[in-house]
Amino acid sequence: MQFPILSIIVFTPIIAGMLILLMPGERKNEIRLMALAASLIALVLSIWVYFTYDVGAGGYQFVERAEWLPALGISYIVGVDGVNAPLVLLTGIVMFTGVLISWGLDDRPREFFGFLFILATGVFGVFVAQDLFMLIFFYEIAVFPMFLLIAIWGWKVTREYAAMKLTLYLFIGSVIALVGALAMYYNSPVQTFDMFQLSQAGFSTQFQRLWFPFVFFGFAVLGGIFPFHNWSPDGHVAAPTAVSMFHAGVLMKLGAFAALRVGIMLLPEGAEYWRWLILILALVNVVYGAFIAMVQTDFKYVIGFSSVSHMGLVMLGFATLSPEGLTGAGLQMFSHGVMTALFFAVVGMVYDRAHTREINELGGFSKKMPLVAIAFIVGGLVSMGMPGLSGFIAEFPIFMGVWKTEPIIAIIAAISIVVTASYIIRIIGKVFFGKMPEEFEHHIGDVTVLDKVALVLLSAVMITIGIYPAVMVPLVDSGVQQVLRLFGGG
Amino acid sequence: MSTMILAILPEILLLVLAVMVLLLDAVWKREQRRRIGWITAAGLVIIAVVSIFAARPGAESELLWGGMIRHDWLSFIFKMLFLFAGAATVLLAMDVQNLGERGEFYVLMLASIIGMNFMASATNLIMLYLAIETTSIPLYILAGFMTRDEKSTESGFKYLLFGALSSTVMLYGFSLLFGFTGTTDLAQLASVVTAGEVPLGALIGSLGLIMVGFAFKISAFPFHFWAPDVYEGAPTPVAGFLSTASKAAGFAVLVRFFMTTFPGDDIMPFWVGIITVISVLTMTFGNAVALAQKNIKRMLAYSSIAHAGYALIGVVAFSEFGLGSVVYYLFAYVLTNLAAFGVVVIYWRIVCSDDISSYAGLSRRSPGLALAMLVAFLSLAGMPPLGGFVAKVFVFAAAVQSNLIWLAFVGVLNSIVGLYYYLTVLKVVYLYRSEDENKPLPVTRSQTIALAVLCAGIIVVGTVFGPWFGLSSAAASAIFHF
Numbered sequence: 001m002q003f004p005i006l007s008i009i010v011f012t013p014i015i016a017g018m019l020i021l022l023m024p025g026e027r028k029n030e031i032r033l034m035a036l037a038a039s040l041i042a043l044v045l046s047i048w049v050y051f052t053y054d055v056g057a058g059g060y061q062f063v064e065r066a067e068w069l070p071a072l073g074i075s076y077i078v079g080v081d082g083v084n085a086p087l088v089l090l091t092g093i094v095m096f097t098g099v100l101i102s103w104g105l106d107d108r109p110r111e112f113f114g115f116l117f118i119l120a121t122g123v124f125g126v127f128v129a130q131d132l133f134m135l136i137f138f139y140e141i142a143v144f145p146m147f148l149l150i151a152i153w154g155w156k157v158t159r160e161y162a163a164m165k166l167t168l169y170l171f172i173g174s175v176i177a178l179v180g181a182l183a184m185y186y187n188s189p190v191q192t193f194d195m196f197q198l199s200q201a202g203f204s205t206q207f208q209r210l211w212f213p214f215v216f217f218g219f220a221v222l223g224g225i226f227p228f229h230n231w232s233p234d235g236h237v238a239a240p241t242a243v244s245m246f247h248a249g250v251l252m253k254l255g256a257f258a259a260l261r262v263g264i265m266l267l268p269e270g271a272e273y274w275r276w277l278i279l280i281l282a283l284v285n286v287v288y289g290a291f292i293a294m295v296q297t298d299f300k301y302v303i304g305f306s307s308v309s310h311m312g313l314v315m316l317g318f319a320t321l322s323p324e325g326l327t328g329a330g331l332q333m334f335s336h337g338v339m340t341a342l343f344f345a346v347v348g349m350v351y352d353r354a355h356t357r358e359i360n361e362l363g364g365f366s367k368k369m370p371l372v373a374i375a376f377i378v379g380g381l382v383s384m385g386m387p388g389l390s391g392f393i394a395e396f397p398i399f400m401g402v403w404k405t406e407p408i409i410a411i412i413a414a415i416s417i418v419v420t421a422s423y424i425i426r427i428i429g430k431v432f433f434g435k436m437p438e439e440f441e442h443h444i445g446d447v448t449v450l451d452k453v454a455l456v457l458l459s460a461v462m463i464t465i466g467i468y469p470a471v472m473v474p475l476v477d478s479g480v481q482q483v484l485r486l487f488g489g490g
Numbered sequence: 491m492s493t494m495i496l497a498i499l500p501e502i503l504l505l506v507l508a509v510m511v512l513l514l515d516a517v518w519k520r521e522q523r524r525r526i527g528w529i530t531a532a533g534l535v536i537i538a539v540v541s542i543f544a545a546r547p548g549a550e551s552e553l554l555w556g557g558m559i560r561h562d563w564l565s566f567i568f569k570m571l572f573l574f575a576g577a578a579t580v581l582l583a584m585d586v587q588n589l590g591e592r593g594e595f596y597v598l599m600l601a602s603i604i605g606m607n608f609m610a611s612a613t614n615l616i617m618l619y620l621a622i623e624t625t626s627i628p629l630y631i632l633a634g635f636m637t638r639d640e641k642s643t644e645s646g647f648k649y650l651l652f653g654a655l656s657s658t659v660m661l662y663g664f665s666l667l668f669g670f671t672g673t674t675d676l677a678q679l680a681s682v683v684t685a686g687e688v689p690l691g692a693l694i695g696s697l698g699l700i701m702v703g704f705a706f707k708i709s710a711f712p713f714h715f716w717a718p719d720v721y722e723g724a725p726t727p728v729a730g731f732l733s734t735a736s737k738a739a740g741f742a743v744l745v746r747f748f749m750t751t752f753p754g755d756d757i758m759p760f761w762v763g764i765i766t767v768i769s770v771l772t773m774t775f776g777n778a779v780a781l782a783q784k785n786i787k788r789m790l791a792y793s794s795i796a797h798a799g800y801a802l803i804g805v806v807a808f809s810e811f812g813l814g815s816v817v818y819y820l821f822a823y824v825l826t827n828l829a830a831f832g833v834v835v836i837y838w839r840i841v842c843s844d845d846i847s848s849y850a851g852l853s854r855r856s857p858g859l860a861l862a863m864l865v866a867f868l869s870l871a872g873m874p875p876l877g878g879f880v881a882k883v884f885v886f887a888a889a890v891q892s893n894l895i896w897l898a899f900v901g902v903l904n905s906i907v908g909l910y911y912y913l914t915v916l917k918v919v920y921l922y923r924s925e926d927e928n929k930p931l932p933v934t935r936s937q938t939i940a941l942a943v944l945c946a947g948i949i950v951v952g953t954v955f956g957p958w959f960g961l962s963s964a965a966a967s968a969i970f971h972f
Contacts, residue, residue: 069955071956111853140879179890182883
């Protein structure tokens with residue numbers, strides 16, 4: 001019996017969350033320390049898993065199995081491969097930095113961290129789940145705390161509307177995927193939810209083509225695929241900083257990952273049949289998202305729509321079903337997760353001080369908070385896909401993959417790079433440089449040390465991967481080979 | 491002989507307990523009578539434990555007392571469920587003014603639990619009817635228990651009138667069935683029906699009439715309309731009991747009556763068809779109307795109507811797994827709805843209002859109670875890791891297994907509507923503020939115990955499926971392989 005490291009990663013947050021919920025509400029500092037300790041444990045363990053994963057051996061590692069309900073073929077199976085190991089690490093990073101950034105939160109921190117950690121368990125659970133029932137179980141655990149987190153601590157103007165919209169969208173997606181999962185269960189020769197066995201089930205072509213859209217799009221709603229992306233900018237903008245980071249940074253990957261793991265990997269023939277549709281919708285995401293981001297005047301909406309655009313690249317990479325495209329998509333999930341977490345952290349820091357997010361009313365922040373400006377510029381360069389940073393490592397292969405399959409789509413998608421550059425440079429120019437309005441001159445100070453730690457950590461990750469891609473590329477590549485084997489290639 | 495006693499051991503013990511409560515009520519002074527609540531709750535738990543050890547049914551189900559009752563896992567599991575629901579209700583009710591200090595409340599509860607136990611085990615139309623009436627009559631009184639309160643009186647009277655009407659119609663159906671087949675025994679009925687000697691039209695007609703009575707008990711469309719009015723007026727613990735135990739008893743009767751007596755290929759499609767239509771309309775209507783409610787008891791009433799619709803999906807699937815999923819659904823639902831009503835009882839005792847808007851500030855005023863409400867409402871909405879999620883997955887799975895994918899879709903779309911109004915309430919609890927949020931909100935010890943057990947139960951049913959699934963499968967196999 002090996003050390004159940006993945007289970008510890010999955011359950012540490014929820015146990016900590018429950019303990020936090022049982023603590024007396026006034027002891028805010030103890031609550032924060034508890035949260036920090038739990039997120040640190042999860043981060044350290046996820047780093048450990050990431051670096052001890054044996055790339056040479058490949059396949060699923062750290063596998064744990066336990067019976068859950070044998071009568072129905074439901075089991076508890078966890079494992080990591082090259083695709084989900086980076087995502088586990090991403091969750092650890094975002095969770096840790098999210099706690100750092102929310103240190104100053106003063107309205108009911110007990111409930112805040114309690115719900116946030118229940119959410120985190122859901123996220124970890126989905127990433128490592130190798131049982132379909134378990135995946136959906138944790139997926140829905142990840143959906144509902146979001147409602148409260150946004151509705152209670154969110155931006156007062158839109159929080160109720162945005163929280164409800166987001167929750168309903170995601171719930172609709174997940175229950176539709178659930179019906180698809182049940183259909184798979186009853187159509188496989190062995191009635192099981194074990195995804196290793198389901199991938200051997202040999203579903204008929206007709207079955208795969210019928211059910212693929214339900215499963216794929218059910219999950220892809222959370223990935224923000226057009227035309228189901230509408231919840232995402234509203235949700236991100238309304239959410240409090242740490243929740244926006246979690247949401248855009250991790251939860252959208254949850255949707256994309258589940259769409260890949262369940263939709264594409266279990267119903268490969270369906271994926272081949274429907275890929276043209278995904279290609280087109282993802283293209284709309286990429287280009288339309290970028291253009292909408294460009295015309296926004298609210299700082300946070302810009303980032304919200306840029307997430308839609310960048311997640312489109314992930315979907316585009318999936319739809320190529322080629323080694324380059326999928327590897328790029330896997331890297332992009334990680335890279336965008338870190339980048340967007342950083343963006344939202346910065347937006348939160350600016351908003352907390354200026355109490356406005358209108359780009360035209362802001363200016364000159366680099367003087368007051370130089371480190372924040374540097375971090376944002378790093379993130380911005382990642383977003384534009386500059387070589388030497390993680391964005392390039394991720395996006396370049398995606399474009400290569402798309403070029404190989406559909407050159408036209410690659411050309412159209414490339415427009416987004418220019419548009420992205422335009423809105424990122426506009427923000428950098430307006431918000432961080434330019435002239436600082438009079439009213440901000442006096443009362444705006446620098447960010448706290450904890451904020452700086454978080455920003456440095458996030459930037460360092462992006463730079464490391466950009467300079468030294470070997471830390472992640474071979475790993476993701478090994479995971480992708482496994483996916484491609486299902487398509488007879490590899 | 492001994493098996494005959496054992497088969498009705500819980501009911502005998504319940505009767506003993508009821509007599510004891512009556513005596514204590516006569517002996518004790520008014521201030522002491524609240525303690526009867528502890529005795530009743532403890533008694534119910536002891537009866538359940540004793541029955542589990544001494545009176546468990548064997549692998550073979552037995553027909554006893556001249557074919558009147560069947561001692562099998564289906565009846566046994568439901569009996570335990572009623573005892574549990576009764577104990578939880580008593581604990582929640584004992585500190586409610588004008589309810590908990592009156593001994594007759596406990597006696598009536600016990601009497602109605604005896605009736606429910608027989609509902610779960612009856613295998614003869616006469617016995618069935620008697621059991622249903624034994625259950626209902628105490629409940630009519632309980633609904634109108636607050637005689638000084640106009641709404642409660644109205645509620646009791648409404649329940650009585652509608653209940654009497656529907657059970658008359660059902661009795662008419664029973665008598666027609668007896669007229670056509672010449673027997674009141676369910677097993678003999680089944681063989682007469684299978685032999686095909688009875689005209690199909692006559693059978694369907696009588697089944698339709700009988701369905702009226704059953705639909706009333708489980709508050710299914712179109713015989714649901716009593717539920718919101720009665721729940722709103724009845725003392726809240728009683729409303730909680732009506733919406734859980736009484737509904738579960740209705741389901742026990744429904745599945746036994748239809749599944750053991752009319753499984754034949756010629757008649758089955760008709761009643762399954764009727765129940766399919768009822769199921770779809772019940773959940774859709776319940777959810778749609780719940781959206782508009784301003785009073786939490788009325789909202790829970792419509793939500794419990796919708797839940798009857800979900801559970802009926804498992805009946806419509808007409809398979810062993812389907813029936814098992816219904817039983818599992820009822821486990822989760824009884825726990826969850828009792829917890830939801832429990833919160834309402836506790837809150838009403840202090841605040842004296844059932845308006846959803848009066849729940850503003852609850853999470854600041856009493857974080858623990860707010861958390862219990864969160865657990866209960868999210869379980870109603872079907873969110874993991876709570877009981878409601880697995881229960882819903884099982885009934886939807888049963889539908890998919892029986893190739894009723896469209897019905898599973900109707901179910902999941904409905905659960906989205908459900909999520910909306912449950913979240914609306916939680917929003918009021920967690921987000922809105924009120925001027926009273928710094929006032930204390932005392933919760934009595936009995937209520938704390940009940941609520942803690944219920945919430946723990948919701949989580950256990952939602953995470954450790956094995957034992958509960960084993961029990962519900964045992965109940966299902968009692969019907970399908972007897």
